[in-house]
Amino acid sequence: MESLHNHKIHIPLFSPFFFLLHFSSLHFLSLACEPPHKYFVNCGSKADANLSGRVFTADSSSGFLCTEKSRAIERTNQSPSPYQTARIFSQQSYYQFGINETGTYLVRLHFLAFSSEVNLSTALFDVLAFPNVSNSGFKLLSNFTAKNSSNSPLIEEFFLGIDPGTFKIYFVPQASSFAFVNAIEVFLAPASFKPENYSSSFPLVLRTTYRVNVGGQKIEPDNDAIWRKWDTDSIYLSNSNAAVDSQPSSQSLNWQSFESDGFVGAASDCIAPYSVYQTAKLMTTRAEGSNPFNITWSFNVSADARHLVRVHFCGIIGPAGNFVFNLYSNGIFIKTVGGPDFSFSRLYSPFYYDFVLSSNRSEFINISIGPSIHTTTTNNSFLNGLEMLEIIEGPALSNPPASVCNMKGRKKIKMGLVVGSVIGGLSLICILIVGILFGLKYRTAKRVETSEWSPMPAVGGGSNHSRLTDGTITGSPMNYLNLGLKISFAELQQATNNFDTKLLIGEGGFGNVYRGTLLNGRNVAVKRGKRDEQGSGQGLPEFQTEIMVLSQIRHRHLVSLIGYCDERSEMILVYEFMEKGSLRDHLYDSNLPRLSWKQRLEICIGAARGLHYLHTGAAGGIIHRDVKSTNILLDENHVAKVADFGLSRSGPLDETHVSTNVKGTFGYLDPEYIMSQQLTEKSDVYSFGVVLLEVLCARPAIDTMLPRDEMNLAEWGMLCKKKGLLEQIVDSSIKNQIDPSSFRNFSETAEKCLQEDANDRPTMGDVLWDLEYAFQLQQTAKHREPHEDSTANASSAFVLPNVQRFPSVSSTINIDDLALPGDDELDTTEVEVFSLLRVGDAR
Template sequence: MENLRIRKTPLPLFSVLVFLLHFSSLHFPSLAYEPPDNYFINCGSNANATLYNHVFTADRFFHSKASSHINGGNQSNLYLTARIFRQESYYRFDITENGTYFVRLHFLAFASSSSNLSAALFDVSAFPNILNSGFMLLKNFTAKNSSGNSTIKEFFLGIDPGSFRIYFTPRGSSFAFVNAIEVFLAPANFSPKNYTSSSPLVLHTIYRVNVGGQEVRPDKDKLWRNWDPDDLYLKNSNSAQEAVSSQMPDYKEYELDGFVAAANDSIAPVSVYDTAKVMDNSSSSPSTLFNITWSFNVRRNAKHLVRAHFCDLVGQTADIVFNLYSNGNFTKRVGGPESMFGNLLPYYYDFVVESKESKLINISIGPNAEETTTKNSFLNGLEMLEIMEESAPIPNMKEPKSINVIVVVGSVLGGLFLICILVVGFLFGLKYRKAKHVETSEWSPMPAFGGGSTHSRFTEGTITGSPMTYLNLGLKISFAQLQQATNNFDTKFLIGEGGFGNVYRGTLSDGRIVAVKRGKRHEHSSGQGLPEFETEIMVLSRIRHRHLVSLIGYCDERSEMILVYEFMEKGTLREHLYESNLPRLTWKQRLDICIGAARGLHYLHKGAAGGIIHRDVKSTNILLDAKCVAKVADFGLSRSGPLDETHVSTNVKGTFGYLDPEYIMTQQLTEKSDVYSFGVVLLEVLCARPALDRNLPREQINLAEWGMNCKKNGLLEQIVDSSLKGQIDPSSLRKFSETTEKCLQEDAYDRPTMGDVLWDLEYALQLQQTAKHREPHDDSTINASSEFILPNVQHFPSHSSTVNPDDMTFSGVDESDKAAMKYSHN
């Protein structure tokens, strides 16, 4: 087994610590390994470990924190270390050969001076192919075990060549951990038979039983499996007796009528096929002659793949005909002279059974009285694997600026090595604090821009009657300064008109070019527009992001409502798609713009204090600077508050054509309402036409409905902007359209988060940039998670409700919203 390959950035430090310090500056993409496709990993250790005479390779040669008082007892040294994850993290494995893979996760919840692993609560998910959604392997998992033994979770996954990832996601404020990981290719003839599904193969081993025999330990199995004795599961011990053979099973390779001959002892070891349970014909009770039944506790309403192993040890194959039952239902006829499975020839049969509401699965064998007078039956082994059907959300791939990996190590370090670690920790701490400082400054509010005022409406209270203590008074700019900046709001400097008011280009006294949005005069006295004005200031004065338009200042003198923003030279996204003579954007430019806007919205949802829902996402509220960097604008309709709540009840506001249908129906606002609106923007980008166009035929008026109808009928390529002809890679188009379709789901529960959307769009860009498949975020770290935890958004039923039109205030309808913030060089 080759050692771990890790990307690293060397530091120009003295040679004694060069090796160690390489690891202090790692930007872990994950734990990626060289072929072959067999990986056995000792997690959290700087040394190899051995279990059942099998070597597990260290996942790192550096640890940032050592534990003490670790008592492995009789456990292998594989369980003396663990890797702890405080945020969503992953291991990555390079797969070169497609097939069915064993995936085993080892857990032992030991306690150290720094961590008690029994307190961990987390999810584990797998992504066999980045183009597909992942699968939840373990949910709300805790490794606490009263017996003090290790817990091994085994899965079978169908994996295609490429990058395979296993994610560990802490629940709430808890953490995740793992002691060891196995990923290796199963034998070619190992895949389940008689099982078809449109979903990739994902199975979780629940039971593996050696019927009629003793426990088979992993060191006695070629694939390191554990087989339990069946007595615990036997429903009536008087119904069966053990049969044992001293001869070797006759392994062969062929199939017949759904039965598969075991080609070798990788299917099941000799110790499984040379023991069996058979009918106990010595009993005088007629009921005991009917069948032998094994009963297993399982999850309610879960599907299971069952593999039943047979090998005739009685020597009466030609005479024995019996039936296999599941939950009392006939499943398969076994045996008979035409079976071609002779004495000592091992074979198996796969079938699917569902647990229903009983939380039990019963497997039975019993003689077929109609076809034979020999009342006997036999079974050698049983494997029961749950079919995992719950998909996992695509993880957020945002790259953190610092590393926060904690390793618990139970070994005693030498004095010299410990000194080296302390030096590394000191240098690493300096690097961490520097990175943290940079990160903090990036998200800090805009520096205050001076200027006093003679009177402020906010000192009198807000619309709720509370003083506006949240406004950043340092951002106030005097009316006189803005008059000077715009030449007294000269129409020559008018660059846009919107629902709130006119937008002017201005130049401040320090030379900065800004956009000045002045509220309409008729709204000042009536109070209309004041909530939007206040909201915009409160939102933008406390957030700062590269993809959100920055607020330079505001003015509230003389009943004025004026907002001052950074100037966006290239205007709105809509202008570059249609309704202007500007050069059309390339496909790559459009993807970059969509990714930038998605980053801004994702930050609003997850990064801003308390979470913010924009509520008016549209192409006129996505602005472009001189380098075509996208920035989300216009936060007047935004709602802030904790987004982990189910919803916020509110009067429906937004723009026709972009409004979330579920929000209209229920008046329940969630961040998924922004996701729907953004899906409409994605269609605008692809098709270069408005969200609503009443000049088109009836079925084409609403872009979202028309676009999704075309997608469903395979006609999407026909409505793509003609200026993009020949530019779009088919794979990029497919990923982009799939992302759009997910955003536009009618049920908010079925829509992705903005983090998911961002991940998909970045991958669509990767597909566009290269014909060769390349994993996005190859330079992301092992803790490749967002800085913000994804919310648990509950499912809202799509029910009808009566909405009073008078209560539905909108910021504007597309037809009348002529470039709400039309920033340009004019």
Template sequence: MESLHNHNIHIPLFSLLFFLFHFSSLHFLSLAYEQPDKYFVNCGSKANESLTGRVFTADSSSGFLCLEKSKAVESTNPSQSLYQTARIFYNQSYYEFPIAENGTYIVRLHFLAFSSPINLSSALFNVSAFPTVSNFGFKLLNNFTAKNSSNSPLIEEFFLAIGPGSLKLYFTPQGSSFAFVNAIEVFLAPSKFSPQNYSSSFPLVLRKTYRVNVGDQEITPDNDKIWRKWEQDDRYLSDPNTAKEFRSPNEPHYDGGELNDSATDGFVGADSDFVAPGLVYRTAKVMTDNTTGLSNPFNITWSFSVSVDARHLVRVHFCDIIGQPGNIVFNLYSNGNFITKVGPHNLNWPFYYDFVRSNGSEFINISICPSKDTTTNNAFLNGLEMLEIIEGPALSNPPASVCNMKGPNKIKVGLVVGSVIGGLSLICILIVGILFGLKYRKAKRVETSEWSPMPAFGGGSTHSRLTDGTITGSPMNYLNLGLKISFAELQQATNNFDTKLLIGEGGFGNVYRGTLLNGRNVAVKRGKRDEQGSGQGLPEFQTEIMVLSKIRHRHLVSLIGYCDERSEMILVYEFMEKGSLRDHLYDSNLPRLSWKQRLEICIGAARGLHYLHTGAAGGIIHRDVKSTNILLDENHVAKVADFGLSRSGPLDETHVSTNVKGTFGYLDPDYIMSQQLTEKSDVFSFGVVLLEVLCARPAIDTMLPRDQMNLAEWGMLCKKKGLLEQIVDSSIKNQIDPSSFRNFSETAEKCLQEDANDRPAMGDVLWDLEYAFQLQQTAKHREPHEDSTANASSAFVLPNVLCFPSVSSTINIDDLALPGDDELDTTEVEVFSQLRVGDAR
């Protein structure tokens, strides 16, 4: 997102703000974690309810509920204490909870379809979470139903990494159905919850699928300090004859981290019973005495049914209670794949290990087997937690809601203020000091005119909202370029927007694969229905049409057409066969891109951006350059996509924006502080993409240590220390010529300069990347042991390549504007994939 420059004395402002706000909670986390007393809500009730140490406040007087579109319902038969009432929503509504501290929060939703005049088991709805500090959210439950043959409560549990602000939980009925909830819990999780070995481009969002106590009976919520239920493990054992229970009379030593030096990296010591109850660590499954002749080569295996389309974070709990300290060493496997070696560890010291299991199988098998490094033929497991990783799609722009929060506010203002005032005072002092220093910075900033919002019209007619006015107030006649497609044709192209053809989902709407009447494959992005006529999503819709109807370029995605009938906002693009660049950097199911392919993709994207900045359209700033917006066709040709946030106009005007827009991790820190946008903001974002391409890791990874969390900062810090080659994607390390590597890394460094005036223009970036490609192509032959980036930090021997701009960077057929380009070769405009699930705006 931003560049880390002089790491000894100079800290970029946005990095400092990110650090202060995102980690201000460290002051509090250094204190002992106590049993939480935050938000516990008894939904649909007028009375408070006590349950296992918690007081659930009646939502009608809590101040957390939007009451405009909901009603309470009571059970007609005696039910469990917390499940006598429910809150029903016939329209989208929400609960809002103030969040004072940064951290990982536990969100529990309770559902019981009890007997009532309304058949609760027929409810079908979605639940989404929107932390206000991040401006995007996540769909927690999709097409959820609480129908349950056992007539027992369903408790859905989530872990969300969020910061100070507020958290809105939206309940959205599907179709003509309704939504309901019986109770809600929101509280800060223990500080050591954060997984150790998890990487994602999105903030942490996890959904609990399994929590198992191995070796003993079920643990009920009243025996867990944060009210978790731990199942008994026997039902998951593949072969019960391989394991036996083992119990210890001794309490575990919750000292946290007191592990032997020989312990494998990644293990974490449990510092309290908030990590897992003592009952988990005092019991275990161990190998049976008679293992000879057993068919299972892993000795003990547990098998769990999971969604084939999801990745899971697995946390395994260990505590050596067997009585042979220093001797037990064994291996941990998942689906037959070696994960890590366990032990030896001290007696009665609990610890855990996190790993991510990729999708692709209907089962996750967890196995333990004695290691060859030990003479003790044994292995053990104490507990296991499995959580589904909700990786997307991220939902941008929280739903517009006009709602009064009724009832007295029960927030403990004094507690909140007292808990943060110390940290905030320090933050304010630092911010004021930095802003005072910025007063004396002299730099020219340029921003183009922003697309003005169009007047919104309500649905229900065939009226076209794009023909009533424009940016300048005159009709948009120049949009009549044969791009308009009827809604009826798009219905036919997508089989009436069949969910089987859904390829993406985001804040603007869903993206479907379709086939037009002429046989052309397209991606159809259908905006969400604007029932209230608020105009939400209209500026993006308008901007996308205006930008893409003015330009044609081989490295910019083509707009095939649009539809604005009635209240519809639909955009139709060419279909990109290979999806996004991000898919090929992080998706383990796709072939890894070679270094040459990555260079060609970067060059193609740079050509597209260079044309945007300087082409016949008069200068356009993309404002949302990222790896998900660089799409690849069937030949891996790169095209820049998604122009909903773009700005257009002459590049010599100064303009100050009050709304900084973009994607967290790619935002230009100079733009954030000055609120003055230039084409150099795109250059900064593209520099982050260059590091993503080199290192194959997300721009922001909240699970890494603080100094590694921000890729731009971490990469530049490694560059300055001469260690950048150590974080290069291992799959390409042996492919990169040292000279090409040096040139590429220096190009990224120039793009990531903190001061926008110090960054090169995109044309210069393009030239540098083409030169890096030439260096790679003409690299001298080296012996296999020399063909490595290990030499990249030493003296480089440049091949005999003339340092002149390539023909393509001076006069390039790709850079010619092609207005009205309906007769382009369709082999280049028929393939498009508009932001797969997890990537759609």
């Protein structure tokens, strides 16, 4: 797709999290769509075949195929084509392709269960793709079968962001079944499909579900510049009486590159074929009370999946300024099309608009167009074309499956390579023998070491079966993920003295937290999921999300994940142990020494650094979604680390939002997020602003024992700030420590974080800079007499020390104002997930 503009897509790589994509506005220098660099493979064949002008190379001689056990089958009495042959796999195998250029690639897989000695319609298999140098991949098809009553090919189409290197497509048979494929296409999509903010850590993965020529005839791949197939819209039309097909236009189209309020001009027929823009569906009558939208198309989709939708328009009924109508989805207003304010108005000019939808647990998405209240004309609503692509948001696969590769078609082998391989092989065998003997000795020793205590009865049965290898909530397996982090249940029992209550250091919504010592002597915090949640599966998404996030990020101010256990229906997370507990403990617990103002500033700066890294660092963009004082932990040196990523969402964040169920903790939740259900990194900024007030005032975010107007700390603090009375509610233990300039800067930072409009809030990078500035002001404060150190005059004008404020290194993020549909659910967590952890190795 060419351009999503302000509507970037948010897609999690990890379990918690989902990725956001923003396509660039790169346009063609010419109107014709250039043929792309391509791979076309004729699977199971010894001869090349032609299809719609494409030459498919036989895989038996291509060198693309890597397999140990496969079989080629062929139809009889058929003309040569990619559907005459198929490659069958009894074991997992893959095709690999050399990629020279980073970009968005179009991948098509062709399946036809033709009649042969093998019943291809019984095949059941998965298809995995590994498009990145980091070896992160995705499951494209799960438990796929190619049954098709129409006896026509099934073509599965995907858009993937791919890095230079080797791109692999795996075919993995299920159980005793097999996998097969007839043909494969892999080619670089035209420049207009290239993502603007592509990151190798977060690949682009979209699956085409619908492509419709509205008001026109079916378009076969032969008549599309990049061989797409377009269906007619009649089978999707809800009320045929509300619409009529337009007369095909014979006029030449004005291919133009332009942008207007999210609308983009189609620069060439790579966007859509000429025939799509020549026809349209037009509204016949005005909306009636029982039928609020004149033209509605209904599409069956996967429940809970999100989709990228592109709608195509062309001014075949007149310039854009002559018509005005509204676009809706499931009854929710999306956009007004046309009108006198439309900045580009030209006859026969094609353009399109992109937006993202959530099915919200429904198996249907309705797209509707209807008259705007600003027009009095009748036949003013129309649509030329529609595309719908499912956003694949399952957890990424961290490593490709282990495969024995027997490359087909590579016959030239140098003798020196053979001799070297033999010698190397003999050396490897010797090394393996020594390794096996050593391993057996080690395992024997470990069994002796752990045999001194009796194992506790397993919750939910005695099986060692892993929950994660069954697949995640989205159907993507985790058996390839983070295997190096697995810790056995037996070792964790020993580490916690069989989960002795004497070692209990915290209780939370997910479960209890125990202090433990691993076999290597390392102190850890062991968070064990509650038993009732293990039966219902309610804690599984958070468990998977925490693993996926923390296993792929490392930062000094983020709590490190040491390992996890998913045996015996257990959900256990193991973290570094944080000696000083949570920030909240040191603000409210009278048994602990009070933190000084300098310590509080350093803790806030550390937490801000951790959050800034999450938002913009190497992780690619993560929204924490549950920032609060109990999730900021302190090591033995009071170094702050952000913790608890069970509610996180992932993906590039700049200029984006994602429609999602509201999750978090009362008192910290962003009011705009609650109302609009649009999640952005600015929601974290708001929550952090509440933490800043907690640090300043040493009181909970919500205190039901106080008068009504003082219960909510954010509201009460901002009211006091507005009245110039904020210094009166500052923690009495630090009042005499705070330099007035530092106080003013700190309080203004909190105020900016707590703005109602997310667009008015700073980025986390700006917050970090402001806090470091407040710390610098505190450090450079001139010595004052005790009576002069009071903050009573903090609201007055001050003579600041000579400290230069440099421009912020982070740029302001403009949050998109598109209102996306969302659920009404409010899922909150009011309990601490864990409290005491300790740093092991500094990171």
